[in-house]
Amino acid sequence: VIAASAGNHAQGVALAASLHNIKSTIVLPEFAPLTKITATKNFGAEVVLHGASFDEAMAHSRFLQEEHHYTYVHAFDDELIIAGQGTIGLEIVRDLPQVTVIVVPIGGGGIVSGIAIAAKSLLPNVRIVGVQAANCAPMKKSVAAGKVVILDDALETIADGIAVKRPGAITFPIIQDLVDEIVEVTEEEIARAIFFCVQNNRLVVEGAGAAGLAALLAKKIKLNSDDNVCAVLCGGNIDANLLARVLEQVLVRQGRYLMFKLLVPDRPGMLARLLDNVADSGANVIEVFHRRAMWLAPLGKTGIEMLLEVRDKQHGTEVHQHLEDAGYHVEREGVGDWEEYY
Structure with missing residues (x-):
């Protein structure tokens, strides 16, 4: 099997392949955090570094798939992957049945699509809010335009796990139908959320995983006094050096x-x-x-x-x-x- 990933999907595919004695090749962007590269290798995958972004890594993975006739496991634009990610929604409803708002980071849209399908099938009135890094936010622009918009002018972001320039063909219509709102957060707001998790919750969360909390702390999402809110922290693979810089910057600010x-x-x-x-x-x-x-x-x-x-x-x-x-x-x-x- 082969997959392209910003790092989190990579580890899941690598582990699943190793458990079933299947060879796996994972293509990561050249500047992927060292923690993600090392963890993916440790799970048994062959890691190929290519391109400056997830989209460039994915294009190269498609080339390798055709060259070697591998089976492709897409990071988000796959119905089975979306279904697997949707189990997060089932867990939220099971553990917090009174939830009224679920806040989910959005990259290609797999996790938010799965959560929205699962949660709204059980709690039709639950509100789903997606969050993107302002430096790379094609999904919000796509929803506003009513069609998939490819982002050519994306900037670097510490939320590398959701830095996807093109929404998925499968996930986009699901998000159009089931996600109630999409908001954007700045790099400084993401950094503050990472710091908040470390200081107050004793959790190490990467930029992509902290995006939902960042939107809440920055008051980007309108809430009612009786809302029960769940922010999904989907990712803890942050490089130690980056974490140290983030914590120091927030302490200064x-x-x-x-x-x-x-x-x-x-x-x-x-x-x-x-x-x-x-x-x-x-x-x-x-x-x-x-x-x-x-x-x-x-x-x-x-x-x-x-x-x-x-x-x-x-x-x-x-x-x-x-x-x-x-x-x-x-x-x-x-x-x-x-x-x-x-």
Whole structure:
């Protein structure tokens, strides 16, 4: 068998093939996360890296299928795959029979199609909301146009698992018929949802899996006070390096990490005195850099850049004021502009 995937479908096919002693070849985009590549290989598949996107990987997989006469297992445009993914909908209705809104990420549309068919067959009034990354959102444009729209100007997204430029031929009419609304989320909103899952739910969720929660946190979906909402977190294959960068960026945006720039006299002991003042304020120093030539600092002065960790936004304000009161003129970079969620 052969399949193309952004990484999640790949592992399912690889495992199923290995369990049945079937040879599997999986084509992944060249820039697929290392965690997905490694996991797919560990499940027994031959991994081929090709193209910069899922769509390019899929085109190459079709070429290999014809060349070697493999059986093709499509990631979303296959009725049996949609039926399998639809078991998520059955589980939701079984475990949360009072659900009124189900929020599902959309790439090619397989998972949302399966969930919509299953859930609405049991709960006809349940509302299905699909979520796409704004950087790659052909499904919403297709529904608006009433026909499949191929996205030629898609941008990169941390939600690589749903970065599909062309909706499926099978999934598109299902989504037209059963999905009540499609919304888009930005990269920053996806990052915030990943952070939320780690901090509040102790869950590691990749960008594609967190898209539904991102829409809820960003208030992109209109809800009633009596709604029971289920957000499907469909994917946890995020590279450790990317996860670290996401967490750090959100900490900065929420004001938990502060970036300060200031000048101090270029004499021995001045940096130590500055850091003593930082310690007195209760902040933790993450990084410190001396900047002379880069800042064109006045003679006799040296520039200092500090990355500090604080408890919350209020504490950050207090640290800033403490340094000002100590005689430093502090410029703050990357001022937090996101509220915190608990």
